[in-house]
Amino acid sequence: MxxxxxxxxxxxxxxxxxxxxxxxxxxxxxxxxxxxxxxxxxxxxxxxxxxxxxxxxxxxxxxxxxxxxxxxxxxxxxxxxxxxxxxxxxxxxxxxxxxxxxxxxxxxxxxxxxxxxxxxxxxxxxxxxxxxxxxxxxxxxxxxxxxxxxxxxxxxxxxxxxxQSYYGGDVRVIIAEKYSRSADGGVGYAKAAGNYAAQFYPTSLAHKEGYQQIIWTDASTHEYLEEAGTMNIFFRIGDKLITAPNNDRILDGVTRKSIIQLAKDNNIDIEVRRVTVSEIKDAARVGELKEIFGSGTAAVINPIKGFKHDKDSFELADQENSYARFFKEKLLNIQYNKSEDKHGWRVKI
The missing domain is CATH 3.30.470.10 (Aminotransferase class 4, branched-chain amino acid transferase, N-terminal domain)
Structure with a gap:
């Protein structure tokens, strides 16, 4: 051309x-x-x-x-x-x-x-x-x-x-109960500019409460967890990694699908399925919820230190064998040509 x-x-x-x-x-x-x-x-x-x-x-x-x-x-x-x-x-x-x-x-x-x-x-x-x-x-x-x-x-x-390396400090989130990022049949899966404008106001309300981001829930019932801010989201319960499936509300993240593949490559138990708010709160109460982290291009992986829903607040302890750190290191090593790239993700210019 x-x-x-x-x-x-x-x-x-x-x-x-x-x-x-x-x-x-x-x-x-x-x-x-x-x-x-x-x-x-x-x-x-x-x-x-x-x-x-x-x-x-x-x-x-x-x-x-x-x-x-x-x-x-x-x-x-x-x-x-x-x-x-x-x-x-x-x-x-x-x-x-x-x-x-x-x-x-x-x-x-x-x-x-x-x-x-x-x-x-x-x-x-x-x-x-x-x-x-x-x-x-x-x-x-x-x-x-x-x-x-x-x-x-x-x-x-x-x-x-x-x-540079993106680090926004410790991140704590509110799980959405009223506002929605996207709806069934809408444009949530598209990287449309208006998607981001629509979430600025509810996110500003979260900031006033001392939280940095929102975990978005489904628009119909607010029972299912979908995304964190502008990132896809992962939950670690015990040694199992869980993330929500793609639908017409959720962005098909490149980092997300790379983490799913790396989990399979490294024999980490991963499930792609719907995740309820009650399941995550129950796991947090009994100490089984080990990690929550978001994934996206800008930050690669961003750990979430705590969350609030309704009147309940939870803090997550640091993990010695953190999945967030593990996957971030794996991804960066591929991106910077420091390790094998068996899936052909790295493209030389």
């Missing part, structure tokens, strides 16, 4: 303190853009990272046609660059786009644009376990028209943000 490239006159990389990065606040020198017009993707280009202009009537502002992905690029000790299961991200952004009546991004646009952008931004990918370049591909409706129907024009873009 012929991509027009306009290089920045002077890189801003020397002004960035890579030892003190706030996640998602710093962006690299360039961005990739491709336009959808007249039924096809056209004009692929890489330009300096900068604001761009949209009409106030652009449909993304009024009808919410916006989907995105979260990925990372890693650099090993030999300065080789890798992605982790990028085919999953490509498939998922198009699954999300389909649900919002948006055109699928073409495979060559997605991968060629991504590869050329990473070659330009390779200095922004720092070596060292935990360092990475976070990648944000997204599609937005750009056609100017206030009409409640799908747009006919879109932009696909990729921007990059250097990242």
């Amino acid at each position: 012929d991509i027009d490239i306009q290089l920045i006159e002077q890189s801003k990389i020397d002004s960035v303190d890579f030892n003190n990065l706030n996640f998602g606040r710093t962006f690299s020198d360039h961005m990739f853009t491709c336009d959808f017009k007249n039924g096809e993707w056209t004009n692929p280009r890489i330009t300096p990272y900068a604001p761009f202009t949209l009409e106030p009537s652009a449909r993304v502002f009024h009808y919410g046609q916006a989907v995105f992905e979260g990925m990372k690029a890693y650099k090993d000790d030999n300065d080789d660059i890798f992605l982790f299961r990028p085919d999953e991200n490509f498939d998922r952004i198009n699954k999300s786009a389909e649900r919002l009546a948006m055109p699928p991004v073409a495979e060559d646009v997605f991968f060629e644009g991504l590869k050329k952008l990473l070659h330009l931004e390779k200095k922004w990918i720092k070596k060292g376990l935990g360092n990475s370049l976070y990648l944000r591909p997204f599609i937005i409706a750009t056609e100017g028209a206030i009409a409640a129907s799908p747009a006919e024009e879109y932009k696909f873009m990729i921007i990059c943000s250097p990242a």
Whole structure:
């Protein structure tokens, strides 16, 4: 694919303190853009990272046609660059786009644009376990028209943000009893921008009570546990690992499915099934609930130290043989080319 490239006159990389990065606040020198017009993707280009202009009537502002992905690029000790299961991200952004009546991004646009952008931004990918370049591909409706129907024009873009090991401090959560992240037949399985906006308010209420996140429950009964904040969730009862099954409310997480496979590879008993609030509270009461942790691209794995439901609060003790630490180490070693990758998840750029 012929991509027009306009290089920045002077890189801003020397002004960035890579030892003190706030996640998602710093962006690299360039961005990739491709336009959808007249039924096809056209004009692929890489330009300096900068604001761009949209009409106030652009449909993304009024009808919410916006989907995105979260990925990372890693650099090993030999300065080789890798992605982790990028085919999953490509498939998922198009699954999300389909649900919002948006055109699928073409495979060559997605991968060629991504590869050329990473070659330009390779200095922004720092070596060292935990360092990475976070990648944000997204599609937005750009056609100017206030009409409640799908747009006919879109932009696909990729921007990059250097990242360090993510640690947000000890995390305690409230199990949702009133608000829902998504509903049956909705867009919960899609990485639609509106999914995230909808949970900001109930999460802010949790913050006021001193909790960092919410474990979301099913919208119909609030009896079944589904996700933690913006992450998939795992529970360890005894030595058994349990996670909720995918459905049209739950995001099909790449990290989640990788943990499930690694559990099978390492003979860890894992069940993918519905999990009730009462089951987890009962296990916590008798000391059988050993761990809860979330999984996702940004943090990889985030342990949960305690939770509240109704008037009951529980704290979880640190585990010497923590599954959260075990899986995080396994994943990082694959991503940074430090161990065998027998499933072919690691893709060299």
